[in-house]
Amino acid sequence: xxxxxxxxxxxxxxxxxxxxxxxxxxxxxxxxxxxxxxxxxxxxxxxxxxxxxxxxxxxxxxxxxxxxxxxxxxxxxxxxxxxxxxxxxxxxxxxxxxxxxxxxxxxxxxxxxxxxxxxxxxxxxxxxxxxxxxxxxxxxxxxxxxxxxxxxxxxxxxxxxxxxxxxxxxxxxxxxxxxxxxxxxxxxxxxxxxxxxxxxxxxxxxxxxxxxxxxxxxxxxxxxxxxxxxxxxxxxxxxxxxxxxxxxxxxxxxxxxxxx
Amino acid sequence: xxxxxxxxxxxxxxxxxxxxxxxxxxxxxxxxxxxxxxxxxxxxxxxxxxxxxxxxxxxxxxxxxxxxxxxxxxxxxxxxxxxxxxxxxxxxxxxxxxxxxxxxxxxxxxxxxxxxxxxxxxxxxxxxxxxxxxxxxxxxxxxxxxxxxxxxxxxxxxxxxxxxxxxxxxxxxxxxxxxxxxxxxxxxxxxxxxxxxxxxxxxxxxxxxxxxxxxxxxxxxxxxxxxxxxxxxxxxxxxxxxxxxxxxxxxxxxxxxxxxxxxxxxxxxxxxxx
Numbered sequence: 001x002x003x004x005x006x007x008x009x010x011x012x013x014x015x016x017x018x019x020x021x022x023x024x025x026x027x028x029x030x031x032x033x034x035x036x037x038x039x040x041x042x043x044x045x046x047x048x049x050x051x052x053x054x055x056x057x058x059x060x061x062x063x064x065x066x067x068x069x070x071x072x073x074x075x076x077x078x079x080x081x082x083x084x085x086x087x088x089x090x091x092x093x094x095x096x097x098x099x100x101x102x103x104x105x106x107x108x109x110x111x112x113x114x115x116x117x118x119x120x121x122x123x124x125x126x127x128x129x130x131x132x133x134x135x136x137x138x139x140x141x142x143x144x145x146x147x148x149x150x151x152x153x154x155x156x157x158x159x160x161x162x163x164x165x166x167x168x169x170x171x172x173x174x175x176x177x178x179x180x181x182x183x184x185x186x187x188x189x190x191x192x193x194x195x196x197x198x199x200x201x202x203x204x205x206x207x208x209x210x211x212x213x214x215x216x217x218x219x220x221x222x223x224x225x226x227x228x229x230x231x232x233x234x235x236x237x238x239x240x241x242x243x244x245x246x247x248x249x250x251x252x253x254x255x256x257x258x259x260x
Numbered sequence: 261x262x263x264x265x266x267x268x269x270x271x272x273x274x275x276x277x278x279x280x281x282x283x284x285x286x287x288x289x290x291x292x293x294x295x296x297x298x299x300x301x302x303x304x305x306x307x308x309x310x311x312x313x314x315x316x317x318x319x320x321x322x323x324x325x326x327x328x329x330x331x332x333x334x335x336x337x338x339x340x341x342x343x344x345x346x347x348x349x350x351x352x353x354x355x356x357x358x359x360x361x362x363x364x365x366x367x368x369x370x371x372x373x374x375x376x377x378x379x380x381x382x383x384x385x386x387x388x389x390x391x392x393x394x395x396x397x398x399x400x401x402x403x404x405x406x407x408x409x410x411x412x413x414x415x416x417x418x419x420x421x422x423x424x425x426x427x428x429x430x431x432x433x434x435x436x437x438x439x440x441x442x443x444x445x446x447x448x449x450x451x452x453x454x455x456x457x458x459x460x461x462x463x464x465x466x467x468x469x470x471x472x473x474x475x476x477x478x479x480x481x482x483x484x485x486x487x488x489x490x491x492x493x494x495x496x497x498x499x500x501x502x503x504x505x506x507x508x509x510x511x512x513x514x515x516x517x518x519x520x521x522x523x524x525x526x527x528x529x530x531x532x533x534x
Contacts, residue, residue: 005367005371006371008364008367008368009367009368009369009370009371009372012368012369012372013372033390033391034391095284095288096287096288096291097288099284099285099286099287099288099289100288100289100292102510103289103506103507103510104506106462106465106466106505106506106509106510106513107502107505107506107509108382108466108467108469108470108505110382110469110470110473111469111470111473111483111486111501111502111505112502114486114487114489114490114498115495115498115499115502117490118309118490118493118495118498119309193380194380194381194382197380197382197383198380198382198383198470201382201385201386201474202473202474202487210383213383213386214386216386217386217387217389217390220390222390225386225387225390226387228383228386229379229383229384229387232378232379232380232383233375233376233378233379236378236379237375237378240378
């Protein structure tokens with residue numbers, strides 16, 4: 001059953017790639033604009049091999065992007081959870097920040113980039129700041145929603161049994177809101193990844209997958225551009241599988257908050 | 261004070277709660293704006309790269325009313341948005357319906373769809389720049405792609421949730437093709453479809469701004485306005501652009517999608533009226 005499920009899509013993709021390869025080979029399409037699969041692979045390998053004794057250019061690009069995502073998303077997660085808990089526990093804070101988040105959330109990171117370039121310059125400071133902001137919003141929003149939806153009986157029961165109101169936070173609020181928080185963290189990290197790649201287009205200095213794709217498109221090295229897109233898919237899937245799922249297993253599933 | 265209160269009391273209930281929520285919405289911005297203004301006026305912030313709100317508002321006035329450039333940027337952006345979004349809506353609904361109705365098509369395309377969704381829309385822009393040129397077409401393609409996946413995905417989910425016996429009943433009574441779609445599938449899946457349309461316009465709007473920034477031949481557009489301001493380090497114009505993006509995105513969601521909800525799923529009684 002599982003094998004059968006993959007046969008059709010793989011056939012479809014394979015025939016698409018094959019047709020593309022043929023079309024480029026016989027010059028039905030311009031191969032320098034529509035680099036065929038074979039030259040995508042060749043271009044990527046070349047990037048990997050070119051300065052290999054010292055380092056792989058390809059892996060350095062990927063590493064630079066990943067590092068930025070980890071730093072930015074971690075900052076965004078801590079700030080977002082803190083803000084979400086504040087908004088969830090205090091009506092006043094919620095009333096104040098809810099409109100601000102509503103209005104600022106739809107502004108794409110790439111549009112914020114020029115502002116931060118003026119303030120912080122090109123490179124990591126700008127990319128990480130904009131990435132952290134991107135992660136912050138969904139996490140704060142979902143944490144607030146999670147904390148607000150907690151059954152007040154639970155809090156009362158805990159208080160009655162002598163838990164101080166500060167101890168309620170890690171013992172009652174966070175575990176009960178964990179499902180929401182996790183959903184927010186997933187959204188936030190995905191958004192951070194997208195934003196970091198986008199901001200690398202305009203603000204990166206020399207490294208990063210976004211920078212690699214953008215640089216290649218300016219010189220119309222289409223093989224690297226398409227290869228970059230392929231890498232974006234693979235890296236994202238790997239990140240989702242390895243990171244988020246293991247975090248989820250360690251927290252909400254173990255506490256039995258969602259069915260495993 | 262007393263007269264004002266009686267005036268307020270004479271307003272219909274709906275207006276009054278509306279007014280209260282508008283004030284509640286605007287209040288935080290007023291507070292922050294005032295604090296920021298005071299910080300600049302009192303010399304706490306002296307940086308030229310953080311203008312006072314009054315300077316930004318004056319710039320909004322200058323660009324919109326006196327010079328009118330802001331409108332030109334905005335209308336150009338909205339034109340691209342409507343073309344790209346209309347394409348995304350049409351093809352997303354169609355493709356989503358096809359995939360939901362046909363098992364083989366779904367098995368073929370759904371893994372590919374979920375792979376493609378993982379790529380940020382903006383990353384396709386370099387591909388479009390290479391294949392479609394540096395102008396409007398690239399931006400519209402980005403807008404299209406931004407909306408397309410969200411609409412397709414949610415249409416599939418919506419139609420899968422439609423009760424199969426209803427589809428069978430409609431089929432036995434002779435409904436086919438477009439007729440079946442318009443009278444059974446679309447209404448039945450509308451809650452999820454509208455969620456897709458709402459997500460889609462948000463993604464489209466964001467993709468639009470990014471696409472405008474990256475396409476070299478594009479001269480007008482709200483994203484371009486911000487991008488051009490970079491060359492003069494004109495932070496005030498950047499703020500004007502960001503505010504315009506935030507407010508327009510918000511209004512698109514509240515006015516357009518709310519209107520759509522009101523004339524469809526709320527009228528059909530599928531969700532509680534708000």
